[in-house]
Amino acid sequence: MISAQAWSDAQRLWDFQQMHHEPRPCSVGIGLGSHDLGVADVTVDLYRRGMVPLIVFTGATSRTTRERMPRGEAEHYRERALELGVPTNAVLVEPKARNTGENISFSRSLLVERGVDVLSVLLVSKPYEERRAYATARKLWPQVEVVSASAPMTLAEYVDSMQDTRLVLDMLVGAQQRLLIYPEQGFMIRQEIPEPVTAAYERLCSEGFTSRLIPTP
Incomplete structure (x- = not known):
């Protein structure tokens, strides 16, 4: 749930x-x-x-x-x-x-x-x-x-289309992690990330939506 x-x-x-x-x-x-x-x-x-x-x-x-x-x-x-x-x-x-x-x-x-x-x-x-x-x-x-x-869909529509809520949320969290860590590794440009976005990411991590995270030191 x-x-x-x-x-x-x-x-x-x-x-x-x-x-x-x-x-x-x-x-x-x-x-x-x-x-x-x-x-x-x-x-x-x-x-x-x-x-x-x-x-x-x-x-x-x-x-x-x-x-x-x-x-x-x-x-x-x-x-x-x-x-x-x-x-x-x-x-x-x-x-x-x-x-x-x-x-x-x-x-x-x-x-x-x-x-x-x-x-x-x-x-x-x-x-x-x-x-x-x-x-x-x-x-x-x-x-x-x-x-x-990308496809002009809402989050709810996308979850319905995939029929796998956890996969979608795990993927969202994984994509956000890469925005945080990849600039330092030279893989992408750095972008400003608002604090509420980072806080949302951290809460989702704490709730276990972590299967797509990359291990970090």
């Missing part, structure tokens, strides 16, 4: 993680691999709306996806895009990345190899990882403009 305080704290993290960017035309759309096929759907929708001429799906597998997506996250995303009518030549696959940093770095390398001139990136992630993805891209690919995008 999730307490009212935990729901309130999760909502605070959810709101903070979203960048609230307005989608606009970019050189390429990059869909970050995960357990959520909704990322592929959003990327396809942006392609159909003329926001990007080319899509890169990036991701291998993780402990969350190895059973759901045995052929790899990026490949399952590509299959989804083709089912939805995207032409084969409009989709590139980067199948090796196992974390957000590799998603960005390997996608960048793939686009260089293909001779694609990139001035801006429409970066598509899960709703609760927009800020993490943005901060990572700004650190690892500072030359390009980064526009964040």
Whole structure:
């Protein structure tokens, strides 16, 4: 049973993680691999709306996806895009990345190899990882403009779609931890984190939503 305080704290993290960017035309759309096929759907929708001429799906597998997506996250995303009518030549696959940093770095390398001139990136992630993805891209690919995008869903709608409340809250807490510790490790840019957000994160940790935390010294 999730307490009212935990729901309130999760909502605070959810709101903070979203960048609230307005989608606009970019050189390429990059869909970050995960357990959520909704990322592929959003990327396809942006392609159909003329926001990007080319899509890169990036991701291998993780402990969350190895059973759901045995052929790899990026490949399952590509299959989804083709089912939805995207032409084969409009989709590139980067199948090796196992974390957000590799998603960005390997996608960048793939686009260089293909001779694609990139001035801006429409970066598509899960709703609760927009800020993490943005901060990572700004650190690892500072030359390009980064526009964040995700499915326009409320926290309650997302939990319903995933059918796994604890997983979503654990993921929220994990994403927030990375905003706190990764800048010091050089993995992302530093961002100001309001004290109420940090307090909400700490309460959720104390309630046991910790399965996605990285061990720290």
